[in-house]
Amino acid sequence: MKLTIEHLQKSFKDKIAVNDVSFTLEEGIHALLGANGSGKTTLMRMICGIMKADQGIVKMDDIAILQNYKEYTKSLGYLPQNAGFYMDFNIESFLRYIGVLKCLKKDYCEQKIDELLTRLNLQDVRKKKLKHLSGGMMQRVGIAQALLNHPKILILDEPSAGLDPKERIALRQLLSHVGKDTIVILSTHIVSDVESIADDIMLMKQGQILFKKPLPDILQGMSEKVYEINGNEQAIRAFEQDYTIVNRKTDGNIITIRLLSDHKPCAQAIEKEPNLDDVYLSYFREENAYVETDLL
Numbered sequence: 001m002k003l004t005i006e007h008l009q010k011s012f013k014d015k016i017a018v019n020d021v022s023f024t025l026e027e028g029i030h031a032l033l034g035a036n037g038s039g040k041t042t043l044m045r046m047i048c049g050i051m052k053a054d055q056g057i058v059k060m061d062d063i064a065i066l067q068n069y070k071e072y073t074k075s076l077g078y079l080p081q082n083a084g085f086y087m088d089f090n091i092e093s094f095l096r097y098i099g100v101l102k103c104l105k106k107d108y109c110e111q112k113i114d115e116l117l118t119r120l121n122l123q124d125v126r127k128k129k130l131k132h133l134s135g136g137m138m139q140r141v142g143i144a145q146a147l148l149n150h151p152k153i154l155i156l157d158e159p160s161a162g163l164d165p166k167e168r169i170a171l172r173q174l175l176s177h178v179g180k181d182t183i184v185i186l187s188t189h190i191v192s193d194v195e196s197i198a199d200d201i202m203l204m205k206q207g208q209i210l211f212k213k214p215l216p217d218i219l220q221g222m223s224e225k226v227y228e229i230n231g232n233e234q235a236i237r238a239f240e241q242d243y244t245i246v247n248r249k250t251d252g253n254i255i256t257i258r259l260l261s262d263h264k265p266c267a268q269a270i271e272k273e274p275n276l277d278d279v280y281l282s283y284f285r286e287e288n289a290y291v292e293t294d295l296l
């Protein structure tokens with residue numbers, strides 16, 4: 001199976017939200033990583049066919065999705081960002097309702113609901129009304145509804161928003177299982193969500209995909225660009241003015257900083273192995289980006 005995006009473009013008044021985006025995806029996990037406002041949600045909506053592109057086309061196996069939209073939606077699972085659901089349903093009746101909307105057979109649906117509630121750790125609360133759920137539970141219900149029809153294409157807009165570290169790990173495990181026979185696109189601005197599971201990473205900035213590469217290739221491009229320096233407050237402050245700082249640790253009077261530089265910044269600087277946080281900051285340094293790292 002193949003999902004092809006060709007020259008997608010979308011503007012809101014004079015703001016270009018998605019700017020001439022093209023790529024082809026096969027089964028696997030594809031992470032769309034980008035700062036707030038970079039165009040991830042707009043791109044995903046067009047891939048789902050719920051937002052009309054100004055220009056460009058989305059094809060599944062070489063057929064335009066809008067030409068055969070009913071068939072396409074049968075293959076599609078979608079978790080919108082900040083999804084608003086029917087809050088008076090309880091979890092299982094909400095999922096049954098989605099099953100009806102997706103025209104799923106009753107037996108299949110019951111079995112799948114059971115499986116997903118177990119996998120997403122929601123069995124104990126299956127009778128709870130949505131309006132009484134925590135943010136993380138709601139998010140897991142959203143993920144369950146997206147997976148209900150065993151989609152061939154799964155689009156998850158910020159699936160880990162609101163999940164605690166344990167649930168984020170569980171989500172990663174679920175997705176790496178699903179990604180074996182599904183095209184998964186997930187958006188995030190949390191680097192640690194995608195570092196271990198994404199087959200490739202698409203970095204989106206100001207409406208454009210800057211690159212689409214597997215993590216090892218991305219990291220290779222950052223070699224000899226990450227350094228660590230120890231020093232007192234005064235010495236370190238000078239480096240902080242001149243370089244992009246990825247991390248800062250204080251131990252008594254000694255401060256250790258991790259910074260990005262095209263050259264060795266001083267004789268005692270120690271070269272470090274780059275990670276995805278370093279890459280992210282190197283592209284988003286001017287946007288006051290901060291890096292959320294996993295607490296575990």
Ligand SMILES: Nc1ncnc2c1ncn2[C@@H]1O[C@H](COP(=O)(O)OP(=O)(O)OP(=O)(O)O)[C@@H](O)[C@H]1O
Nearest residue numbers: 012015017034035036037038039040041042043081
């Ligand atoms: N319906 C809309 N009307 C006007 N502008 C919009 C609309 N939707 C998105 N935009 C603008 O398009 C740009 C891209 O927004 P989008 O929501 O796609 O970004 P994003 O990467 O998903 O951001 P976030 O990480 O905050 O979810 C932003 O500048 C946003 O303000």
Ligand SMILES: [Mg+2]
Nearest residue numbers: 040041042081
């Ligand atoms: Mg978004």
